[in-house]
Amino acid sequence: MTHITIDGIDFDASKGSTILDVAKFLGLEIPTLCYDEGLSAWGGCRLCLVEIGTGKRTRLVSSCTYPVEEGLVVRTATKRVIDARKMVLELLIAQCPTSKTLQDMAAKMGLDKVRFKPKWEDCIYCGLCVRMCEEQMNAKAIGFANRGEKLKITTPFNINSEDCRKCGACIYICPACTLRCDGPNPENVLCGRCYNDLQPTCLDVSDDYNCWMGLKYLNVESTGFGAVCPSPHIEASFITPPNSSRRSKSSSLPLPDIQNAPGYGCENGVR
């Protein structure tokens, strides 16, 4: 057992667990992106930053990779932590504003501006797909290639890989593949947040109701969230069925036709 203090709570953590494990156990919320319970921790996105140490000697570490140590003092929600996370998220959104996962996070964290030039890329290099393919699918069909600006996720030589099982797991786990809706202002770096100003978030809504924006079957009475739809933007024209190139993480939406797709089942390239 390792004794740590996390947000003022004294806790005996089992050896080898990470700060994130403990926080989860105690119900302390830490946002994560490149972390998944079924995969090895990677520490790539830096969204799960927490502050460790006391007095003037504190520093930020990624909680998903930091193993607990005796006497460790952790704070998960100081101003420094929140600011750092927001900055990270701002950068991630600038890279890939089309990700619904990121937009939801932004809404949750109250991010209301993005100061960086949007790049509209379709990957944030979280490495989830690569680890998924390797660790769960045992295929290792995709990997990081090149470096620096040219870094990308791809199959060897950018062509169909014989190692790929066409399982679609990489697409399933990809946070950039959960495309945000064409909402009121698709050109905006931050989405309209029709539902995002409330909990549950956009992703939860579309998952539960399997509908475009969660709006088709939802109206003021039946939201179940006890709230009048906050969005002034919603008009009939806006409630359109998802166009096929836009995917939701919902399991009931038709899965992409991986078998017949060029490359790996994602129009954006290899996923």
Next chain:
Amino acid sequence: MVSTIIEDAAVRHHGLLIPVLQEIQEHYGYLSEEAVKEVANKLGMKISDVYGVASFYTAFSFTPKGKHIITVCNGTACHVRGASRAVDILSEELGIKPGGTTPDMQFTLETVACLGCCAIGPVVVADGKYHGNMTPAKVEKLLLNLRKGESIEKDKICV
């Protein structure tokens, strides 16, 4: 044969990936798809791993390179001493951009960021031979010599 080279190299380098790739690169001037697959196979690795490493380093290339490889240093020191002029001249003379290979497979033009010999910049490396203080005139002369097929000693420095 690719496979014999790989087997041989794999034994000599105790199955280490990068030296094996280096030998293939040296021998064939590039890493073919076949070679990468073969290496993965021989070393018991996944192709995506080999590809990841090979694509990381600029020393490896997936496309065939020319007979003569001309590398111009465009690091800070060489740049301020006018390396861009050397690049311009070579690009114009050869009709290719940096990174390109002439259609007759004679020349490949590359740029790098610092070769570690800034004192003699701007530096141009032609087939492993370092040429320092490269004025436009010297660049032209170098190219002429290469075209004439003058024999070049490898890894020699000439200032």
